[in-house]
Amino acid sequence: MILKQIPHLVSTVWGGEKLKKYKDPEGSFDGPLGETWEVSTLENGLSLCENKQSLEEALEGKILTYLIKFIDTNKNLSIQVHPDNEYAHIHEDALGKDECWYILDAENNAGIYLGLKDEVTKERLQEAIESGENVNELLNFINVQKGDFFNIPAGSIHAIGEGVTLVEVQQSSGVTYRVWDWNRMGLDGKPRELHVKKAMDVINFKPSANKLEYFQYKNLDSSGLLTSNNYFNARIKVLKAGDESVLSLNGISSIVMLEGTCEIDDTEINEYESAVVKDIESAILKAITDSKVLVVKQI
Known part of the structure; x- marks a missing residue:
């Protein structure tokens, strides 16, 4: 069964305008659009099937171990x-969060x-936090370009910079601890909550866990495996018009169209659209146009 998804849209203080072209063509969404939760069974951000049934309901009790988002930033x-x-279970009664990023677009000098x-x-x-320093100056800044990939294990301190559009595949969890928020106000005009004590508990300070190679960096603009872990594996498929895979x-x-248009078992999926494939062992993906596809499989 192919279940095309209607994403959950999230307005954020740092969000941009690019995703509105695909997700809000009528211009009805109010505020900057930072995230679209393309494939999600989290209660606070359910994606929907085309019949408006939630994905959670459509899976009929089956557990989805991952969540897929598009993210677009106008600010850091x-x-x-x-x-x-372990920490999330004890302190939040929730799962932890490993995630990974595949860069779709980046402005000059973005990172x-x-x-x-x-x-x-x-x-x-x-x-640095207590004395009001610019905490970003203690982190590595990495310029990014289309096709860059980074795996972000739990415990890794990070931030997506302004001017970046990416697709994120993550463990199905919503637990985030903010360390520092650029001394800015949220959409409600108030400072957003920080979680410094919990953050300091979980940050991995080992030097080897803060090097670029630890994050599985690669640039992949052709077909190939991005990453595989205990929850999912993620792969890029690049097809020419008329190709079948x-x-x-x-x-x-899940099938996420990053570029172009494809059909899977006669269901058409266009650029920046997503579909969940349920109870099918194999399927034929046919490219209608030159296409780049993210395929995520549950482990």
């Missing part, structure tokens, strides 16, 4: 970190903040 995101399963610079200790970071599927899989 907060510097933040996500806990692992991400990822990992701490050499010799930044827990004490040094705490001091047989997809071996298991569990609950």
Whole structure:
């Protein structure tokens, strides 16, 4: 069964305008559009099937281990970190959050903040937060371009910078601890809540866990595997118009169109649209135009 999805739209203080072209062509969405939750069973951000049934209901009790988002930034995101399963279970009664990013577009000199610079200790970071320093100066800034990929394990301090559009695949969890938010106000005109104590508990300060190679960096603009973990694997498929590819599927899989238009079992999926594939072991993906597709399979 192919279940095309209607995403949950999220207005954020840092959101941009690019996603509105695909998700709000009538211009009815109010505010900057930062995230679209394309494939989600989280209660506070359910994606819907075309019949308006929630994906959670359509899966009939089956557990979805991942969540897929498009993210577009007009300003920097907060510097933040996500806990692992053990910490999240104890403190939030929730799952932790591993995630990964595939860059779809980036303005000149745009980038991400990822990992701490050499010799930044827990004490040094705490001091910077308490004394009102610009915390971003303690993180590595990495210029990004289309096709860049980064895996972000739980415990990794990070922020997406302004001028970046990406697709995120993450563990199905909503737990985020903000470390620093650029001394700005939220959409309600008030400072957004920080979670410094919990963040300091979970940040991985090991030097080896703050190096670029730890984040599985690669630039992939052709077909290939992005990453595989305990929850999902994510792969890019690049097809020329008329090409066909047989997809071996298991569990609950998702097809996300990054460029172009494809058909899967006679269901057309256009650029920036997503579909969940349920109870099908294999399917034929046919490119109507030159296409780039993200295929996510549940482990």
